[in-house]
Each structure stands twice: as C-alpha cells, then as structure tokens.
Amino acid sequence: MEIAILQAISKEARMDQISKTNAPVLENFWMPFTANRQFKAAPRLLAAAEGMYYTDVDGNRVLDGTAGLWCCNAGHGRRKIAQAVERQLATLDYAPTFQMGHPIAFDFAAKLAANAPGGADAKLDRVFFTGSGSESVDTALKIAIAYQRAIGQGTRTRIIGREKGYHGVGFGGISVGGLVNNRRVFPQIPADHMRHTLDIGRNAFSKGLPTHGVELADDLERLVQLHGAETIAAVIVEPMSGSAGVVLPPKGYLERLRATADKYGILLIFDEVITGFGRLGTPFAVDYFGVVPDLVTTAKGLTNGAVPMGAVFASRKVHDGLMVGPDNAIELFHGYTYSGHPVACAAGLATLEIYEEEGLLTRASDLAEYWQDALHSLKGLAHVVDIRNLGLVGAIELAPRDGAAGKRAYDVFVDCFNKGLLIRVTGDIIALSPPLIIEKEQIDTLVSTLGEALKRAA
Ligand code: PLP
Numbered sequence: 001m002e003i004a005i006l007q008a009i010s011k012e013a014r015m016d017q018i019s020k021t022n023a024p025v026l027e028n029f030w031m032p033f034t035a036n037r038q039f040k041a042a043p044r045l046l047a048a049a050e051g052m053y054y055t056d057v058d059g060n061r062v063l064d065g066t067a068g069l070w071c072c073n074a075g076h077g078r079r080k081i082a083q084a085v086e087r088q089l090a091t092l093d094y095a096p097t098f099q100m101g102h103p104i105a106f107d108f109a110a111k112l113a114a115n116a117p118g119g120a121d122a123k124l125d126r127v128f129f130t131g132s133g134s135e136s137v138d139t140a141l142k143i144a145i146a147y148q149r150a151i152g153q154g155t156r157t158r159i160i161g162r163e164k165g166y167h168g169v170g171f172g173g174i175s176v177g178g179l180v181n182n183r184r185v186f187p188q189i190p191a192d193h194m195r196h197t198l199d200i201g202r203n204a205f206s207k208g209l210p211t212h213g214v215e216l217a218d219d220l221e222r223l224v225q226l227h228g229a230e231t232i233a234a235v236i237v238e239p240m241s242g243s244a245g246v247v248l249p250p251k252g253y254l255e256r257l258r259a260t261a262d263k264y265g266i267l268l269i270f271d272e273v274i275t276g277f278g279r280l281g282t283p284f285a286v287d288y289f290g291v292v293p294d295l296v297t298t299a300k301g302l303t304n305g306a307v308p309m310g311a312v313f314a315s316r317k318v319h320d321g322l323m324v325g326p327d328n329a330i331e332l333f334h335g336y337t338y339s340g341h342p343v344a345c346a347a348g349l350a351t352l353e354i355y356e357e358e359g360l361l362t363r364a365s366d367l368a369e370y371w372q373d374a375l376h377s378l379k380g381l382a383h384v385v386d387i388r389n390l391g392l393v394g395a396i397e398l399a400p401r402d403g404a405a406g407k408r409a410y411d412v413f414v415d416c417f418n419k420g421l422l423i424r425v426t427g428d429i430i431a432l433s434p435p436l437i438i439e440k441e442q443i444d445t446l447v448s449t450l451g452e453a454l455k456r457a458a
Contacts, residue, residue: 049076071305088346105340133273133299134168136310166243213250239285245429246395277301280391281365382458
C-alpha cells in the first residue's frame with residue numbers, strides 16, 4: 001500500500017517543484033569536497049531519483065554509475081525504505097541511547113549481528129552505531145586504543161594506516177588516511193603509513209586482484225621495527241580502497257597483514273564503508289577475502305544512503321575486553337546523539353530486507369564477469385593507462401594531460417554528465433560503482449557512453 005506522503009506528492013508534481021524556474025540560490029550552501037566557485041558557475045543539480053536513474057532539474061535522465069557516493073546499493077526511490085521511515089517518524093521520531101534504549105536499535109543490531117562480516121564463526125557481532133563513515137572510523141580507532149589500555153597495553157596509542165587510504169574526515173580518519181589533500185592543513189593523532197599497493201607498472205590491466213605486490217604487506221613489519229610494537233594499537237586498511245581510485249590488494253596481501261598484526265598484538269581494522277553490503281559480490285569484503293579483522297567499519301549501504309548512519313562491528317574479544325570494571329561504570333566514553341537513531345534503524349532494517357529479498361548482497365558476483373569484460377573493452381583507447389575491477393567496482397586510469405593533473409578525467413566527467421551518465425573522478429582516475437540492481441543493458445550503456453566521452457577527450 002502506497003503511503004500518504006508518496007501519494008500526496010506525485011512524481012510530476014515533484015518535477016514541477018524543482019523545474020528550472022525555481023532554480024535555487026546557490027551562494028549559501030558551502031559545498032563539501034567541491035570547487036565551490038567553479039561548480040556554482042555551472043551547477044549540476046539532481047532533483048529526483050528512481051531505480052538506476054537520477055533526473056536533473058531540467059528533466060534529463062542520468063544513469064547512476066556511482067550509486068550516489070558508493071551508497072545506494074539497492075538503487076533509488078525504494079518505497080519500502082520510505083514507508084519504514086515514515087512509519088518510524090510517526091511512532092518514535094527520536095529517543096536517546098545514552099543510559100536509555102528503544103527496541104528498534106536493538107533489533108537492528110541483532111539483525112546485523114546475525115549476518116555479520118565473516119559469518120557466525122568470525123564473531124564480529126557486537127555493533128556500535130554511528131552517524132557516518134567518518135564517525136565509524138573514529139569510533140573504531142578509539143575502541144582499539146581503549147581495548148589495548150584495558151588489557152594493560154596502554155602505551156599502544158599509534159595507528160598505522162596506508163598511503164592512498166581514505167578513512168573519512170574526522171581527526172582520526174585524516175591521521176590514518178593517506179590522501180595528501182585531506183591531511184596537509186590539519187593536525188593529526190599519532191599515526192604512520194604503510195606503502196600503498198597501486199603498481200600500474202607490474203599490474204596494468206590486470207583483471208580482479210593484482211598478481212604482484214604481496215610483499216608490500218611487509219611494510220607493516222618495517223613500521224613495527226621503526227616504532228616498536230608496544231606503541232602500536234591497530235592497523236587500518238580499506239580491503240579495497242575506493243576513494244583513491246579503486247586500489248586493489250594484491251593476492252595474499254590481507255592475509256599477510258593479518259599474520260603480522262597477530263604476531264605483534266596489533267588489532268586489524270577493515271574499513272568497509274564502501275565494500276560493506278554487497279559491493280564485491282559478498283556481504284562484506286571480509287567474506288570475499290576470508291580474512292577476519294578485529295573491527296569492521298561500515299556506513300553508506302547500511303541504509304542504502306537514504307538516512308545517514310554508520311556502524312562498527314567489533315569482535316567479541318575486543319568488546320568483552322572492554323566490559324570490565326564495576327557494573328555501574330560506563331565501559332567506553334564515546335557515543336553520538338544519533339547513535340542508533342530510530343529513523344536510521346528503520347531505514348536500515350528495510351534496506352536489509354530489500355538486500356535479502358532481491359539477493360543483492362551477492363548480485364555483484366553474478367555480474368562481475370560481464371562487468372569486467374565490458375570495462376576492459378575500453379583498453380586501447382587513447383590515454384587509458386590502466387583498468388581495474390573487482391565485484392561491481394571499476395576504475396579507468398588516464399594519463400594526466402601535460403601540466404594539468406586531473407583535468408582530463410574532469411572533462412570526461414562533465415561530458416558524461418551532459419550525455420546522461422554519472423561517474424566519479426579522483427585525480428585522473430574514473431571510479432565506477434553502480435547500484436547493485438544494474439542490468440546488463442545498463443552496463444552496456446554505461447560503458448559505451450563513457451567510451452564515447454573518452455574518445456572525445458582524446
Ligand atoms: N571510509 C571509507 C573507506 C570511505 O570510502 C568513506 C567515504 O567515502 C569514509 C570512510 C567516510 O564516510 P563518510 O563520508 O560517511 O563520513
């Protein structure tokens with residue numbers, strides 16, 4: 001049954017509301033990660049979304065090649081989520097979870113735990129709710145440091161990240177992240193960085209996981225020798241780095257990191273803000289790689305991007321290590337006003353139902369080969385120096401135009417948008433991550449639109 005809010009505002013009425021004649025004033029919204037002055041001179045404004053498509057304010061359809069920002073895994077405009085949100089807002093709009101509770105937060109945690117990363121054996125089934133990926137990362141780092149202290153390892157306060165890593169924009173996240181522009185202006189917490197694993201020289205155009213580079217995991221050993229294991233609480237990596245332009249781990253790399261972390265009592269954190277909820281063809285990257293970390297950060301696909309929310313999955317070992325001291329003492333001085341927000345939990349529960357009903361958490365694996373072949377058909381186009389893929393993720397790396405890093409890919413991005421395709425660019429890398437509901441014909445459209453744009457850019 002269609003609910004009132006959706007009946008009251010028909011699609012036509014919504015499109016009327018957002019037509020060009022009602023163009024918004026642009027100067028007040030300070031846009032994130034955007035060249036504000038450039039954007040506002042030639043804005044791209046999306047007004048509606050359904051399934052695989054956005055509609056812009058001029059009424060043009062735009063194929064979503066990026067699931068929004070890697071988050072709308074079940075596609076757009078999902079009625080089940082809208083209905084759950086409306087129902088929850090009308091029932092319990094907000095209630096705190098500090099020294100209080102409400103059933104839906106426990107229900108959502110239990111549902112997530114039942115399908116936690118790595119399955120029942122991994123025991124990553126203790127769930128801490130946050131409001132975003134950045135908050136999940138900062139939460140995981142704080143849990144790691146607090147855990148080490150609780151087990152008598154209080155000198156372990158340093159975190160090891162990786163070059164080209166992206167872990168959001170909290171002070172913890174930028175400290176362990178390895179994207180220079182995110183770091184250079186701001187102070188950071190004690191951290192150091194392993195080398196990244198992108199090696200176009202040896203691995204160019206490899207399909208799936210790169211064959212070369214497992215030895216790069218030994219960089220953790222080097223940093224242990226440099227700083228001393230007694231100073232290191234945890235190592236955090238994206239099993240597959242998305243924001244840096246789809247940097248894949250070489251075969252065996254994550255296994256080796258796990259072994260080194262174990263050897264020195266260092267916790268391993270997988271940042272699955274992008275890879276969580278089906279992106280690689282398994283529910284989590286943990287399941288894809290069969291490597292079990294101590295903590296897993298998530299967000300984005302947790303609620304299909306519909307309501308901001310994140311979650312950290314903690315192992316029972318870590319969780320129980322902190323459940324010490326008097327029963328009436330708060331075990332972890334950490335939490336957010338919106339941790340376990342009832343409306344976000346409702347959206348999350350509805351999202352999980354959709355994933356389950358439509359088999360979306362494994363759909364990327366059914367499409368992976370088709371996706372791989374389609375993307376690699378772009379090999380040979382001028383300036384394409386690498387193509388990478390895994391699950392329903394892809395990257396096309398372009399040679400920078402002389403003296404203008406990022407300009408070639410940016411031109412392709414604008415061109416694609418004008419031709420009805422949303423892609424994402426980071427530097428001269430085009431990153432693709434369509435909703436997991438994508439059909440083969442839409443993959444064909446995506447790749448041919450991109451291919452034509454690449455030809456024009458050449
Ligand atoms: N971690 C990873 C791996 C991400 O890709 C992102 C965002 O893209 C984040 C953390 C930060 O998430 P948010 O933007 O929700 O704070």
